[in-house]
Amino acid sequence: MRYHKIPDETIKRMPTYLRGAMRLSEQDVKSISSKELAALLGVNPWQIRKDFSYFGEFGTPGVGYNIEKLLTHIRKILKLDVVRKAALVGAGNLGSALLAFPRFGTYSLEIAAAFDIDKRKIGKKKHGVLIENISAIKTLGQRSIDLGIISVPRGAAQEIADKLVEAGIRGILNLSPQHVTVPKNVKVITIDIAKGLARLPYYV
Template identity: 35%
Template sequence: MTEVSATEIRRRGIPDATVARLPDYLRALTSMSGRGVVSTSSEALAAATGVGSAMVRKDLSFLGSHGVRGVGYDVTHLSVEIARALGLTRDWPVLIVGMGNLGRALAAYGGFAAGGFQLVALMDRDPAVVGQPVAGLVVSAMTALPALAAAPDTLGVITTPAHAAQEVCDALIAAGVTSILNFAAVTLNVPAGVDVRKVDVATELQILAFHKQQRSRAPQLAVAP
């Protein structure tokens, strides 16, 4: 198994669909490592992530990891390769804008540090909220955004109501933030060079409702008397 530099990974152009599955592989590998598993197979990773084994092998081939016939993949080595591909060999600063119920819940989420992210700031424009302690940080006013987002690699999270999200997005971009996770139920307009990931709980529930409805409408198999 050969190591691949971040530059090489970018040059190869890993498909978005593969990138979306890499965190699942890393989570499965971390669990395996915690149980003392030294090596694994594409079949085991497939079972742990719900992905076909052929897809697992194809995804990992983008990292230069092809496994060893009869042995499989070294769990530690593969974990490092995936972490490197995802940029998780360092901590990424994260700031959350919007200290409503969702924002506070995310601020209290204990998985940031374990995932390679450092929560550095919480922000809100409501004077009644600014200055309050939340999850060990003090909520800052939006006027502090340029200073708090000074690091060029800061990731922004929007947890405001939909009507305020675009304004917050514009402010983040103006402050130099080019990677944004949006929880607001609205599509954001951003210039080229800005990456936005949308988390829409309502949409996901609607998709689940669709599949549930389809299953309930499926013809029932006749039961022999």
């Protein structure tokens, strides 16, 4: 089956649906209505129906969505039906926390390499992952690692993005506050925790 023209906003919600389906599967739930799933995940039922419509009809009226089919579809769409390896650049406080993150495995994601410039860190393991010299980024292409995570200070982010792209990385999670410029065939997702907190007072 081919999937096409799925909007970014739908893709953004997919990991939430996947996580929900995984939890329901663990609880041996066989099917769920869009209404129930919506309540569980905190999204709108119509949003779920709209999003799921992009990958064909597999809901049964009056019964709901089959959980196992849902899992299979979403994993295929997100290309998480195989383990995806990521390289972390920057093993500071946030980077180290990510190395210990139990949640990545849930999505078949694995941080398979970590890089830093700090000589006191290089050669040592953190949470089971060896910290390598940043110059070794160029070996990533030969190591079946195609995702990169930038967790370095703002000033170094663009340089690291360039190095990752040069090494053949096509997907980057940027956790630095710096907007990074990459070629069109590379996807960057930026998550800035400080900016998340910074827009809360507006609502308080």
